[in-house]
Amino acid sequence: MLEAMLSSPFFGLGLTCAAWCVGVFLQKKTGFLLCNPMLIATIVVVAVLAVFQIPYADYLQGSSMLTLMLSPVTAVLALNVYNQRRLLGEYFLPVIVGCLVGTLTSVGSVLLLCKVMSVDSAMTSALLPKSVTTAIAIAISENLGGIPGVTAAAVVIAGVVGAIFAPAFAKLFHVTDPVAEGVAIGACSHALGTAKALEIGTLQGAMSSVSLCICGILTSILVVFF
Known part of the structure; x- marks a missing residue:
């Protein structure tokens, strides 16, 4: 079931949105300069992929939906x-x-x-x-x-x-x-x-x-x- 979830296009999309929300929350909560939402979101995504050893290709399936909007x-x-x-x-x-x-x-x-x-x-x-x-x-x-x-x-x-x-x-x-x-x-x-x-x-x-x-x-x- 976990494998099916990770291979779903919605995994990358959901992880990216969740990481961004974490970044926005930390910026509003702390007001600290280095708590930039983009920086925090990048760190969160990289950390999740590294800790759980999730292939970048699996993440890319969902995140590419956002890339299409560029x-x-x-x-x-x-x-x-x-x-x-x-x-x-x-x-x-x-x-x-x-x-x-x-x-x-x-x-x-x-x-x-x-x-x-x-x-x-x-x-x-x-x-x-x-x-x-x-x-x-x-x-x-x-x-x-x-x-x-x-x-x-x-x-x-x-x-x-x-x-x-x-x-x-x-x-x-x-x-x-x-x-x-x-x-x-x-x-x-x-x-x-x-x-x-x-x-x-x-x-x-x-x-x-x-x-x-x-x-x-x-x-x-x-x-x-x-």
Whole structure:
């Protein structure tokens, strides 16, 4: 019976949702920065699979249902750009320049570090789109011959780190303008950072949403030349 349950597509789906709920509960209960729901959910899922020696293939059957939603959810991000068209028009040049600088910094730093550490081309291609949302990042990685699993992990790490430390860095560097703060968060930590930006303020969340969309487009264009 246990084997039948583990092989069911609903096992992976249920485990993922339960792990996410645990993460949300811990964040609300403790308010601790490191209790990010995505980070906690990842740890819980990995721990359950390791402790009970559950094959990843069994878990993937259900979790792939959530993965299927990445593409339509990414397409819906265009709605955020449309809804914030007035703000985008008002701050068009600063937003575009900020996103371009953020994208160049992200891609350039990966290329530099991979070259210094003599990382092979497949791994480099997998890490290049680390700062854009998952669906776009995996598509870019696959087109460049990268490893999708590594890309997904890099995207999660970048998002979690950004969501956790973005407010601290804003205070450290005295970033007080909500537009600048939102653009910076969206440019470096995509959707996970945007969720945090929405907690900080409505304007920060809106600009972060716009930023992650623009950075996704810019990254898709820039990696062609590398």
